[in-house]
Amino acid sequence: MGYAIxxxxFVLCLVWITFFNGDQHYLILSFICLAASMLPFYWHFETRESEAREIVFLAVLATVAALGRVAMAAVPDVKPTSFVIVMTGLTLGPEAGFIVGSTSAVVSNLFLGQGPWTPWQMFAWGAMGISAGLIRNFKIAHNRYFLAILGLVYGFLFGWIMDLWYVMVYVQPLNIKTFIAAYLASFYFDLAHGVTTAILLYLFYQSWYRIITRFKYKYGLAGVQDEINQQSF
Incomplete structure (x- = not known):
């Protein structure tokens, strides 16, 4: 419910930026989106016991994702950001995945540059974290080969969302030819993003899953204590 809100x-902010000259107020809208990305956590904060260490752990994951993007800024779309976001969703759930995804975008752009693209990046990475969290209970979601394919798909989906913003704002005249041309122009960057995410998920999924899961159960993060209590009955 929280992440649905x-x-x-996010959608309202994206519509405003695209059609109502909202690019003049992109910074304000970015922080509105950041506040919206925290709604799932506050929603659960009111319905279950949450502690400061859960906030800190999510902040650490978002920082790792953001710094991974900043550190590799010289290499277009070869970044571990999506890997960290997907791992967060797979281990901690959709709310945590959405928070880390959207937060890492706005934090990394504090170093790389804010703009009307920031809410779109927050939406794309947030959606990536949600979708990873929603499939975490399926056995196939923890198969390295499936995750490698998923990582490749995520790279293209992220790029296509960003391309949609680009063509609606900058491509004139907008028709099927210019639309396809804009998407084809980003193929290399989307491929690099997808391949990087796929390789990282294939190589480091198991080690990251063990580490995050250990913290999750040791400190009772992401409602794990509620799961334990339910299993005890």
Whole structure:
């Protein structure tokens, strides 16, 4: 419920930026989107016991994702950001995945440059974290070969969302030919993003999953204590 509200806020911000000259207020809208991305956490904060260490752990993951992007800024789309976001969703759930995904975008752009693209990146990475969290209970979602394919797909989906913003704002005249041309122009960058995410998920999924899961159960993060209590009955 919480992240459904967040997605709604994101969509409204994206529509405003695209059609109502909202690029003049992109910074304000970016922080509105950031606040919206925190709604899932606050929603659960009110319905279950949450502690400061959970906030800190999510902040650490978002920082790792953001710094991974900043550190590799010289190499277009070869970044571990999506890997960290997907791992967060797979281990901690959709709310945590959405928070880390959207937060890492706005934090990394503090170093790389804010702009009307920031809410779109927050939405794309947030959606990536949600979708990874929603499939975490399926056995196939923890198969390295499946994750490698998923990582490749995520790279292209992220790029296509960003291309949609680009063509709606900058491509004139907008028709099927210019639309396809804009998407084809980003193929290399989307491929690099997808391949990087696929390789990282294939090589480091198991080690990251063990580490995050250990913290999850040791400190009772992401509602794990509620799961334990339910299993005990």
């Amino acid at each position: 967040s997605i709604g806020v």
